[in-house]
Amino acid sequence: MDLPTSDLTATPRPLEGLDEGAWLDVIQKMDEVYSRLLTDEVALEQKNSQLEASQQLVFSLLSSMSDVLVAADAQGLIEQTNQALCELVGNTDEALMGAPMHSLLHNGQGADLLQGMMQRTTHLRHGDTVELMLRDGAGQAVPVDFTVTPRYDGRRRCVGYVFVGRPMAEIKRAYRQLHEAHEALKLTQQQLLHAEKMSSLGRLVAGVAHELNNPISFVLGNVHVLNRYTTRLRQYLDALHAEACLSNNATLNALAQKLRIEHILKDLPFLMDSTIEGAKRTASIVDGLKRFSVLDGEEREVVVVDAVIERAIHWVRTGMKLEFEVAFQDCSGCAVMGNAGQLLQVLMNLIQNAYDAAYSPSGITPKLRICARCEANWVVISLHDNGPGIAPQVMSRIFEPFFTTKPVGKGTGLGLSISYGIVKNHGGTLNASNHPEGGAEFVLRLPASQTPLET
Structure with a gap:
């Protein structure tokens, strides 16, 4: 108005x-x-x-938390969540509101544990921890480490619970990767130490072999000459002894008996043969030392791996009196650039060692499974025997020169060390381990040849 x-x-x-x-x-x-x-x-x-x-x-704060958070009432019904939980379970905050806490669990696993945890925290009046398996958006189980804390009103009455959790899948995966990296680092460190030790031993062995070579050559040459002289002396002494018997020379016969000339003449061939054998074995050891210390300078060519393996199996089997089962899975023509003779020596050493390790007086047939395959730019050859495996205290020394577990006189301890040096000189690796199915396994890796095979 x-x-x-x-x-x-x-x-x-x-x-x-x-x-x-x-x-x-x-x-x-x-x-x-x-x-x-x-x-x-x-x-x-x-x-x-x-x-x-x-x-x-x-x-x-709730949105930026990487940990999941759930606020529930006294009955365990969800009142509030954060973005991390919603992303983990593949649902929205509105859809989760009012749902029971156990609905977040994978197939309901841990529902009783969850209920007991809420009751215990209410009674103890402080938080506690529990690991629960939540169901993610893809329906997979995700381990989450929760801290459960009761909520109180102004009169100190429990009105609900706060769940703060951290998904453990990534953490466990990170710990596993860290453990694997640590083990790989330790293995690499052992290999580096072993390589340095082998290099030092190579220099030492080269000097020892050089110093021993000439005396052994003199001994072996002189022993052969002495063997010929011994034959002639035996002929002369036999004739002299026969003449003394015919002439009934009592003085010579008494002296022959006193000096045990007949026994000496019978023993001389055995003594000379064993001396020659010992000298040859010593020369063989010196030759092995020389091959251990000088593994380069040989002519290289394209070597078909299958052919070398088959030849090594044949030669090792030829010298065996007992049965030896060898299953060979070839690699369809894979080739490496190397010295065929040296690679044959490596494979014969590995096959022979597999037989020696698998042989048992109880009558169990020694078996060896050889598998050759091509992996990218590598040719991988694995040899798995059915023996007792390699003892832990032996594993770190298995490629050392003169180290052997065979009885005295059965091996020089140079086979594996020479093989290791040959493979290293070819740019490859040779590793030993115990197979999960039992027995020992040697894995030989050599760079594959980039030169195509002639057809």
């Missing part, structure tokens, strides 16, 4: 019964109340801004 302009501009008339001073007091009080209202309004707006900022901070 429109008011006359004159009414709006007219001087207000004093209220009836109130003087002008009372009116001024009323106006002053109204101003004070209005001023307080404005102050309260400003303070309220500031509180609202702070509350919004706090809510935004809490939301930001």
Whole structure:
């Protein structure tokens, strides 16, 4: 309703019964109340801004947490979650609201454990930890390490629980990878130490072989000459002894009996043969030392791996009196660039050692499975026997020169060390281990030849 302009501009008339001073007091009080209202309004707006900022901070913290978070009521019904949990289970916060906590578990596994944990934390009035298997968005089980803490109201009554968890799959995978890397590093360190040891031993062995070579050659040559001289002396002494018997020379016959000339003549061939055998064996050891220390300088050619393996099997079997089962899976023409004779020596050593390790007086047939295959730029040959395997205390020394587990006289301990040096000189590796199915396994890796085979 429109008011006359004159009414709006007219001087207000004093209220009836109130003087002008009372009116001024009323106006002053109204101003004070209005001023307080404005102050309260400003303070309220500031509180609202702070509350919004706090809510935004809490939301930001919950959203940026890498750990999953679930707030549940006293009955275990979900009241709030964070983004990490939603991403893990492949669901939204709205869809999870009001759902029971055990609905997050994979196939309900651990529901009783979860219920018992909530009851225990309520009784103990402090948090506890438990590992639960949650179901991710793909339906797979994910291990999560949860800390469960009870929530209380102002009267210290339990009104719910807070679950803060960390998915352990990535952590366990990282620990596993760290463990594997650590084991690989230890193996590499052992191989480096072994390579350095072999290099030092090679230099030492080269010097020893050089020093022994000439004396052994003299001994062996002189023993052959002595053997010929012994034959002639025997003929002369036999003739002299026969003449003494015919002439009935009592003095010579008594001296022959006293000196046991007949026994010496019978023993001389055996003594000379055993001396020659010992000298030859010593020369063979020296030759092995020389081959161990000098493994390069040989002519290289394209070598078909299958052919070398088959030849090695044939030669080892030829010298055996007992049965030896060898199963060979070839690699269909894989080839390496190397010295065929040296590679044949390596494979014969490995096959012979496999037979010696698998042989048992109980009558168990020695068996060897050889598998050759091509892997990228490598030719891999594995030899797995059915023996007792390699003892842990022996594993680290198996490629050392002169180290052998065979009885005295059955081996020089140079076969594997020479093989190791040959393979290394060819740019490959030779490793030994115990096979999961039992027995020992040697794995030989050689660079594959880049030169195509001639057809």
